[in-house]
Amino acid sequence: MFKILKKSFKTGIVTGQYPPAPSGQKFSVAPTAQKKAELFRRSLTIREVDTGSCNACEMEMNALANPVYDIERLGIHIAASPRHADALVVTGPVTVNMEGPLKDVFKTTPNPKLVIALGDCAINCGIFKGSYAVTGPVDQHIPVDVRIPGCPPRPAEIIEALTELRKGETTFTRWFRKISGEP
Template sequence: MLRILEKIQRIGIITEPLPPLAEPSLAVIGEQLKARIGERFKGSLAIREVDAGSCNGCELEINALNNPWYGIERYGVHFVASPRHADLLLVTGPVSRHMEEAVKRTYDAVPEPKLVVAVGECACNGGLFGVSYASCGKVSNVIPVDVTVPGCPPTPAALLQAILVAIQRAK
């Protein structure tokens, strides 16, 4: 143990610089999101996430929205367990035949005005699964979709941007 500590003291901390962000500033997107949520949803947007048969790559990025770096809750967005409390559905994955009815029921349970965002390549266009005996394909084959977020998986910044676009398109 002492040998490792002596080496650390002798060499110091070696880190790489952060790569430049190619995406729009998170603070700018976040402030726009907060303003739109304040106008249209009285300051709070409730999201229900539905996994319709994905590989969980998109769920990892959705979960990253709650970490301290993205901190989506500071903009007035929170995730809820019941679709009856939700304003927006985030649906991931191609809709498997076993999840088709569950996705329809979840959509029906969300009160009006409801927004749907399809997250990831599989939700947007069926991905490599497409329509088959086990898959209904893209989410829009089962329920109406307002915004799609391509990517496998899409970045949390792209998800924030898609939520903002969905809110701006809301009536």
């Protein structure tokens, strides 16, 4: 017990000890997606679906939950079932075998929902484009709201994109601005 406590004290807080996402490429999230994400400003529950990625994107998604990135501090949770999810994060080109399960998952996710295509493969099939076993990028099968490019995107970049998604005015702030008479 003493050893465990000593270790924890020695380690201290590591959250946030990561290099910032390379600047220059700013993530632009469509205003329509921001509008849809209004409901999930403070709490966003994500279900991750792998439809044929090389598993690097999965490793980066897993890294988001580690003490260094700790996305729970931003109100983002990972759900175990699509029925509990607000957003689906889809990685990989959609393979011919995963097309059915992906559509099933989309159907079982309650509305309103967001779909985030993570990584180059999910956005445009990447290097696997055209293969007989790949039936197209994610948006060919289900509507995609947010695209996070990269092969794979760094965790810091994913965090930046998710923060960007939940920025901007909400109905409440608009209303508040109106009644307080601010311009």
